[in-house]
Amino acid sequence: MNKLYIQTLLASAVATATVSTAAAKDLVFVSWGGAYTASQQKAYHEPWMAMNPDIKIVNDDSGGGALAKLRAMQEAGNLTWDLVDMTAASAIVACDEGLVMEVDHDALLAPAPDGTPASEDFGDMIVSPCFIPQIVYSTTIGYRTDMVGDTPPTTINDFFDLEKYPGKRALEKLPLNNLEWALLADGVAPDQVYEVLDTDEGVERALAKLDTIKDQVVWWEKGAQTPQLLADGEVVMGSTYNGRLFSVIEEEKQPIGMLWDWQVFDLDGWVVPVGGKNEADVLEYLKFATDTQRLADQAKYISYGPARASSAPMVGKHAELGIDMGPHMPTDPNNAKNTLLYNYEFWADNTDDLNEKFQAWLAQ
Amino acid sequence: MSATVESVAPEQMVTADGTPLKVSLARARRRARNRALLLVAPLFLFIFITFFIPIFSMLFRSVENxxxxxxxxxxxxxxxxxxxxxxxxxxxxxxxxxxxxxxxxxxxxxxxxxxxxxxxxxxxxxxxxxxxxxxxxxxxxxxxxxxxxxxxxxxxxxxxxxxxxxxxxxxKSYYLSALDFSYDSEGNVVKNPGKESIYIKLFWRTLWMSMLITVLCLVLAYPISYLLSTLPARTSNLLLILVLLPFWTSLLVRTSAWIAILQQEGVINDFLVFLGFLSDDGRLAMIHNQVGTIVAMVHVLLPFMVLPLYSVMKTIPPSYLRAARSLGANPFTAFVRVYVPNTVAGIGAGGILVFIIAIGYYITPALVGGQSGTLISNLIAYHLETSLNWGLAAALGAILLGGVLALYLLYDKIVGIDNMKLG
Incomplete structure (x- = not known):
């Protein structure tokens, strides 16, 4: 681990050297890589660079460990990033830690085409004063259409039903989402899930429900694992991000279906590190890249919903596959019959505690 | 000048300029030592700055508050x-x-x-x-x-x-958490109830799994190294390349390959079902558990055992064994009493290398470990990257480091570090 730390330090030192010798106007944006960065490149970066020919956006794909690296950079006083893409939960932590700056959403971001101020257009999505929302994604369940017989699963209860749907399941090796689903399947009313989870008995109850399928669960840590497990027929159902399922279903044509019931909404967006060298350019970029049209454009390349209310009606067809993206959005009315919005306040307080309990339960 | 010389005791030797030889020698020696120190100073500074300072500043976080x-x-x-x-x-x-x-x-x-x-x-x-x-x-x-x-x-x-x-x-709260203790509502230190304790369990699991992996590596590597060291150079070089080949392949690729081989719809299970040894419902679970972790880690770490063993075996003259045989030992006795003792240096070096790498490994267990193959380093990585609880990560890392150092000292007591030969 210490070796890795040093390697990271060395690597970032090398990165600094490379960046500072390049053109004066290189902006380093950190995101998740793969199809997601590609969608940002097409929808945001390329049009903006066309308008600002003297600026070049450099993509850094280290989104997964961004929080830890950002903290290490800020402590060493050697910040090489200009803008970072983070989940809302990480953004709340980064904001608390003082690593990223608070912004005035109305002053910084463009209003909707009809003049609605940004803070209203984004609404509840602004979960932290540092967070500039971009997309809504969901963690949901995919299943093998050829392994569930004639009656595909329709509710979250089916996920926990080993008699009706025998076979292995894939779940993330973290408490969040799993505990909520366990309680819902155990009959807790949706609006009381977090109230129940706030008590020791509620946690016991959720873990007891998970106990009923524990020996049939493959625990994943990377988002790509579930699509692979499903494609190989290793599991009959599994949870992952809806965009990953979209690409394995529509792009790779695997026999996989989506179980949208009680998908858990989560948000992803931008945060601006404190003390960046190109702050003015970054803020200008943000105004452009988070306006109504740009957020709608991103949905042409990936099946994540735009975070602005005003962008939803403008979502069109996939740029390459030519299929209508609307029905693949987690926010589509047909998919969003039963949804749970991740309770950020609850998890900000309880992640450490519940994760410890969850890991201890796993190790039993 | 002559007066000074006379005042010196006759048995004391002096140099040409009159200083006692002892002083002059000491001065020359000191100068040489300083020059040597200056020569190693850049290396020492480099190691100090890039190795000791980061490690200790990280470990200090386990108590800093x-x-x-x-x-x-x-x-x-x-x-x-x-x-x-x-x-x-x-x-x-x-x-x-x-x-x-x-x-x-x-x-x-x-x-x-x-x-x-x-x-x-x-x-x-x-x-x-x-x-x-x-x-x-x-x-x-x-x-x-x-x-x-x-x-x-x-x-x-x-x-x-x-x-x-x-x-x-x-x-001291980070160390208490790392050892599965916590404070109750009154502020007293209490042991966490069994179902909530996790770190001690994982420390033990990491320890015995690393030991098992080391032993398995030794059992597999010993015959390979013996073969390599006795074959003619042309064949053995080719085989050595095969041993090194995994080194040149990405770790993630190798781990994923094991998933494809070991999973329930994978090559081995398909083959066993095809042969009729297993029913289609009774496929073996060999990945996402301890078995998968051990198999994949033994494969990844095997070269670290083969290379030191090979380098030691290469230096053992074949005449030793022939001498033992001609003195009346049967092949087994000759091997155990003459050959094996000569390879102890390689066994020690390979064993320590594999064990120390295994105890801090986390990518492979994260991908193939499932719930029973998780090691302590996976939780250290979690606290460093996701929960940002660097204090707890540092405490867990310090305990792991302490454990490894203790085992190292134990090894030194029993076998002796001087006996080790890394290449």
Whole structure:
């Protein structure tokens, strides 16, 4: 681990050297890589660079460990990033830690085409004063259409039903989402899930429900694992991000279906590190890249919903596959019959505690 | 000049300029030593700066705890007079100081970090600090009531006990958590109940799995190395390339290959079902558990055992074994009494190398470990990258480092480090 730390330090030192010798106007944006960065490149970066020919956006794909690296950079006083893409939960932590700056959403971001101020257009999505929302994604369940017989699963209860749907399941090796689903399947009313989870008995109850399928669960840590497990027929159902399922279903044509019931909404967006060298350019970029049209454009390349209310009606067809993206959005009315919005306040307080309990339960 | 020479005792030797030989020699030796030190100084400085400082600054975080005291610098000194064993929360003057501290923290946006720090001890502190900082500037006396109005947690004596306990410059709470202890609501150290304890279990699991992996590597590597060292150079070089080939392949590719081979719809299971040894429903679970972790890690670490063994075996003259045979030993005795003792240096080096790498491994167990193959390093990685609880990560890392050093010393006592030959 210490070796890795040093390697990271060395690597970032090398990165600094490379960046500072390049053109004066290189902006380093950190995101998740793969199809997601590609969608940002097409929808945001390329049009903006066309308008600002003297600026070049450099993509850094280290989104997964961004929080830890950002903290290490800020402590060493050697910040090489200009803008970072983070989940809302990480953004709340980064904001608390003082690593990223608070912004005035109305002053910084463009209003909707009809003049609605940004803070209203984004609404509840602004979960932290540092967070500039971009997309809504969901963690949901995919299943093998050829392994569930004639009656595909329709509710979250089916996920926990080993008699009706025998076979292995894939779940993330973290408490969040799993505990909520366990309680819902155990009959807790949706609006009381977090109230129940706030008590020791509620946690016991959720873990007891998970106990009923524990020996049939493959625990994943990377988002790509579930699509692979499903494609190989290793599991009959599994949870992952809806965009990953979209690409394995529509792009790779695997026999996989989506179980949208009680998908858990989560948000992803931008945060601006404190003390960046190109702050003015970054803020200008943000105004452009988070306006109504740009957020709608991103949905042409990936099946994540735009975070602005005003962008939803403008979502069109996939740029390459030519299929209508609307029905693949987690926010589509047909998919969003039963949804749970991740309770950020609850998890900000309880992640450490519940994760410890969850890991201890796993190790039993 | 001559007077000085005469005053020196006759048996004492002097140099041409009259200084005693002893002094002159010492001076020359000191100069040589200084020159040697200067030569190694750059290397020493490099190691010091890039190795020792990062490691120790990281390990220091396992006890460091200045955050709370620095942020609430008016409140904390006043808290020393408050009796935490009672059931009453502190008085108005503490709350007044708290208001000033929070108002200042809000200006510098520094209330979040101590909140997250205290949240490790008691869930709820994080949102409590965030909420309070937002409203602190507008609070009016009496502050005690005003604070309790923001959140009733400020009226809860348990929160205050935690705050007082964790306001010192140093803390032992990270080490307590790392050893599965915690504080109860009264502030006493208690052992976590069995179903909530995790780290000790994982430390033991990491230890025995690393040992098993080391032994398996040795069993597999010994015949390979023997073969390599006895074959003619042309064939053995080709085989050596095969041993090194995995080194040139990405670790992730190798691990994923094992998933494809071992999974239930994978090559081995398909083959066994095809042969009729297994029914289609009775496929073996060989991945996402301890078996998968051990198989994949043995494969990844095998070259680290083969290479030191090979380099040692290469130097053992074949005449030793022939001599033993001609003196009447049967092949087995000759091997055990003559050959094996000559390879101890390689076994020691390979064993230590494999064991130490295995004990800190985390990518392979993360991908193929499932719930029974998780190692302590996976949780260290979690606390470093996801929960940002670097204090706990540092404490776990320090305990792991201490354990490895203890085993190393034990090895030195039993086998002797001088016996080790790395290449």
């Amino acid at each position: 200045e955050l709370v005291g620095d942020t609430l610098h008016r409140t904390v000194p006043l808290l020393q007079n408050w009796d935490e064993s009672g059931d009453t929360i502190p008085g108005e003057e503490v709350f007044a100081a708290l208001q000033q501290d929070f108002a200042e923290a809000q200006k510098t946006k520094s209330a979040g970090r101590p909140g997250r720090r205290l949240n490790y001890e008691k869930p709820g502190f994080s949102s409590l600090f965030r909420k309070t900082a937002r409203k602190a500037q507008k609070l009016e006396p009496p502050y005690r009531e005003a604070f309790i109005k923001i959140s009733k947690d400020w009226g809860d004596v348990e929160y205050w006990r935690v705050l007082k306990r964790e306001s010192g410059k140093y803390t």
